[in-house]
Amino acid sequence: MQDSQTDDRRNRELVARHPGTADPGEALLGDVLARWRELLRQPELSADANFFLSGGRSLLAIQFLQRLSREIAIPIPLDTLFSAPTPRQFAGRLAALRAEHRADEPAAERPADRSIADELDRLLAEALGKEWHRGIQLYVSVAGEVLYDRATGHREDGTPLEPDDMLPWFSAGKPLLAASLCELQRRGALDPDEPVTTYLPAFANGGKEAITLRHLLTHCSGQLYPTAPGGVNPYEVGYEQALEAAITTQLDPDEVPGRQPSYFSSTVAWLVLSEVLRRLDGREFDRFVDDEIAGPLGTTYHYGFSEDQLAQLGGRVSRYQRERKAEWSGPNEAETARRTRWLLAHGLIHTTRHPSNGLWASARSMGRFYELLCGHAVGRKWSAAHDRLLDAPTVQQMVRPQRPSFFDEAPLIDFGLGVTLESRRHGDEYAYFGSHTSARTFGHQGHGASPMTYADPEHELVVSFNGNGLPGFAPGRALWHRISDTVYRVLGLVPQAATSSAGS
Secondary structure (H helix, E strand, O other): OOOHHHHHHHHHHHHHOOOOOOOHHHHHHHHHHHHHHHHHOOOOOOOOOOOHHHOOOHHHHHHHHHHHHHHHOOOOOOOHHHHOOOHHHHHHHHHHHHHHOOOOOOHHHOOOOHHHHHHHHHHHHHHHHOOOOOEEEEEEEEOOEEEEEEEEEEOOOOOEOOOOOEEEEEHHHHHHHHHHHHHHHHOOOOOOOOEHHHOOHHHOOOOOOOOEHHHHHOOOOOOEEOOOOOOOOHHHHOHHHHHHHHHOOEEOOOOOOOOOOOHHHHHHHHHHHHHHHHHHHOOOHHHHHHHHHHHHHOOOOEEOOOHHHHHHHHHHEOOOOOOOOOOOOOHHHHHHHHHHHHHHHOOHHHHOOOOOOOEEEOHHHHHHHHHHHHHHHOOOOOOHHHHOOOOHHHHHHHOOOOOOOOOOOOOOOEEOOOOEEOOHHHOHHHOOOOOOOOOOOEEEEOHHHOOEEEEEOOOOEEEEEEEOOOOOHHHHHHHHHHHHHHHHHHOOOOOHHHHHHHHO
16 A cells, blocks of 8 residues: 555655746656556556556546645646546646646635536536525535535525535435444344344234334335324324334235335334334434434434524524425325425424434535445545444445345335445336446435435445425436436546447
8 A cells, every 4th residue: 555645745746846847747747657657556657558548447536636636735627637647648737737826826725626516516506597496505525535515505594505504304314223223233232134023022013023123124014004093204293102103003914024115114114213222222313313423423413403403503404485396296296295395384394303204414414424334335434433333344234235126116226224225237227326326326315306315335426415495306306317427427437338328
């Protein structure tokens, strides 16, 4: 492994060593060539060898450019190495960037990622123009290095939306409770293949005795129907009453745990899982998330707010008093959206503890959480939190397929333990996170495809997006697919076959 201090010293010297020559590109060539030979471990690499045809990968290119830009305090767009892929071309481009660099530009503003920032700024501005959202947050990182962390547009009151404002994530918050249970598994406190009744004896009714924790985490327990009056929606009856109703649900007598999809029972499943966590650990699920996830990561998550918190946070918590543009595929989606809008407008989603659909956070906080998962998934540590929460074997199990692929589920979705998996392996028509995400990608979307966060371990990439509107599934999905595809394109992560096809 290369000595990072040696790398940093060489990077600083790379530009400073040749303050003024007739051909600064040629003057830098020797240094660039030596750096690339060591980086690619090819001592005979020529000045006209292509970085990517010589064993270099997109991730290595991005990391090299970020480190070089930081150390020499000169902005280097991420597409520089893709457009100048040989040492000779890169040295010439680096010399030109040096000449263009303004001496009075603060190094702290280091826009090394100006090309991706400009493209994503334009894309988000275009999205706002369609009026699906009043404001949007987007967070992008590679190997724990932040490439983009911005908010654009406005809050309900007309003030600018900020990157740390809190938006509702609905079902996209499910992985936090799933990760909490996986952490208890890592500590030896539970076995996901044990029946739920092992940890929650009161669940042994209504034909549910064979349902395991894994069945609940992977949405294949069978449909669970409430028998108690009032139903199981915490927004309508409160958390504790909904939990009691969830424990007494009835399994559809025609279904067998593990043999059919049952995502529509996910509210019941997450209520029951939250109680299992409380029985095993002693803490409420939201306190566990706050202590064990938010604390180490330095992030903020809320499952409902007190009135005092809402008053203190003010505009940082998104409100939904004004109507947004929306498009629904049919009466069922329209009715669900109408009900969700009513709950938001009347503050019930703001003040109710709901383990399945009630998370409030920023795109940045969700991105940091997925960096933790992605780092463990590839066996790397990008922050001190990696030593305190979860580990590589636990997360690698979490993000593997954990149940059969049910083709009668619309849309087809593969699941790990509480996370959605890229389903493109069944065909391009089943692509879930975008056109170019790898088969190892995992994440979760929220209501109406408005919020979405995912990690692609193949590229050590995390993308986290949310807006303060409820556009509907079709426009919401189209927007985050376009964001995803744009990120892959500007980072040079689009497979060559896809690039050729797009250009033909």
